[in-house]
Amino acid sequence: MKIIDKPEFTTLIDEKISSEPRDVVGVQDDGEKYVFDELETADDLALDYDVTMLSPKKYIMPQRETYLEYQKSNGDYEWRAKTNPEGKVIVGIHPYDLVAIEQLDKIFIDTFKDEPYRAKRENSLLIGVNMQKASETAFAGSMGTATTDSGYDLLLTELGDRYAIEIGTLEGKEFLAPAETRTARSEEIEEVNRIEEEDIPDLFENELEFSPDELPTVLEENYDNMEFWEDYSENCVSCGTCNLVCPTCCCFSVEMTRDLDGKGGKQTRRWDGCLLEDFAAVAGDENFREEKAERHRHRLMRKGRYIYERYGDIACIGCGRCTSECVPNVADPCDIYNKLKKEMTANAQ
Numbered sequence: 001m002k003i004i005d006k007p008e009f010t011t012l013i014d015e016k017i018s019s020e021p022r023d024v025v026g027v028q029d030d031g032e033k034y035v036f037d038e039l040e041t042a043d044d045l046a047l048d049y050d051v052t053m054l055s056p057k058k059y060i061m062p063q064r065e066t067y068l069e070y071q072k073s074n075g076d077y078e079w080r081a082k083t084n085p086e087g088k089v090i091v092g093i094h095p096y097d098l099v100a101i102e103q104l105d106k107i108f109i110d111t112f113k114d115e116p117y118r119a120k121r122e123n124s125l126l127i128g129v130n131m132q133k134a135s136e137t138a139f140a141g142s143m144g145t146a147t148t149d150s151g152y153d154l155l156l157t158e159l160g161d162r163y164a165i166e167i168g169t170l171e172g173k174e175f176l177a178p179a180e181t182r183t184a185r186s187e188e189i190e191e192v193n194r195i196e197e198e199d200i201p202d203l204f205e206n207e208l209e210f211s212p213d214e215l216p217t218v219l220e221e222n223y224d225n226m227e228f229w230e231d232y233s234e235n236c237v238s239c240g241t242c243n244l245v246c247p248t249c250c251c252f253s254v255e256m257t258r259d260l261d262g263k264g265g266k267q268t269r270r271w272d273g274c275l276l277e278d279f280a281a282v283a284g285d286e287n288f289r290e291e292k293a294e295r296h297r298h299r300l301m302r303k304g305r306y307i308y309e310r311y312g313d314i315a316c317i318g319c320g321r322c323t324s325e326c327v328p329n330v331a332d333p334c335d336i337y338n339k340l341k342k343e344m345t346a347n348a349q
């Protein structure tokens, strides 16, 4: 573990902003919310934030992305992959968002070999920061994602006038190399451990009342509990916001558009959301999840059961973004899971 004084860290980031070929982005206060955005100066960093509006997923899996182009030439069509390999230096990622990116890596890199995702992910440098605040809707403490020992190139922990830095990769080490740092003393290492074990778990007001390991079973047992799903989804307006702000939601829709002259076109993908009414609509006027209750059940099943069964991960990392952005206040997975657990216990008696 290394120690860097805060002014030295600011100087390092400012130097990277002017010298890095990649964009340097980081958490900033835009006046209303915390957001990840391009940094003009390291002074704009707000590393003591609670939660950002969107997660850094948006840099690796952009909201809209063209990945295929075609041109008509000599009576035939020429197709060209249009991979954007541009990565970013991303400063200030909370551990739960690092965990979310690791989950996406399993899906897009290890399983689907998705080249646009892989290129941006592998060309990005992730600088994490241990939480100093939590939003009132977050429950990462009980999901085991409030701290992490993987998924970052560098991980900062605030220690007053300095940061402790854990180095996760060789690239992280090289990024840090121009700065003046020193090796952490044993009491500084102990302080970081104490912050991770005592202070960070104490930040959360919201919590899952049982182990997340039980979630797949709790959900399976409640799959046919339609009364619950109908009650709970009654006030949902199917806006899809809970999907769009979620760091682990990764469904996308594909569109093919043709140029007006008919000589070429492109294929674009954009974020989609399973809470939207037409998400499961198919040809023939069929919709596999026509009812709100079915769409809600699907969202929660996917977070706590389906992804677990396929990849071994609980795909809700407890950031609380869906809860805070849902206008009718019906998206809180923590509340839903706690209620489902109570339903399961009551049915067993």
Ligand code: SF4
Pocket (backbone or CB within 6 Å): 235, 236, 237, 238, 239, 240, 241, 242, 243, 275, 276, 325, 326, 327, 328, 329, 330, 331
């Ligand atoms: S649960 Fe809330 S955020 Fe999600 S679709 Fe329904 S109203 Fe929108």
Ligand code: SF4
Pocket (backbone or CB within 6 Å): 242, 245, 246, 247, 248, 249, 303, 315, 316, 317, 318, 319, 320, 321, 322, 323, 333
């Ligand atoms: S379901 Fe909600 S709390 Fe869970 S990861 Fe997604 S946005 Fe965060």
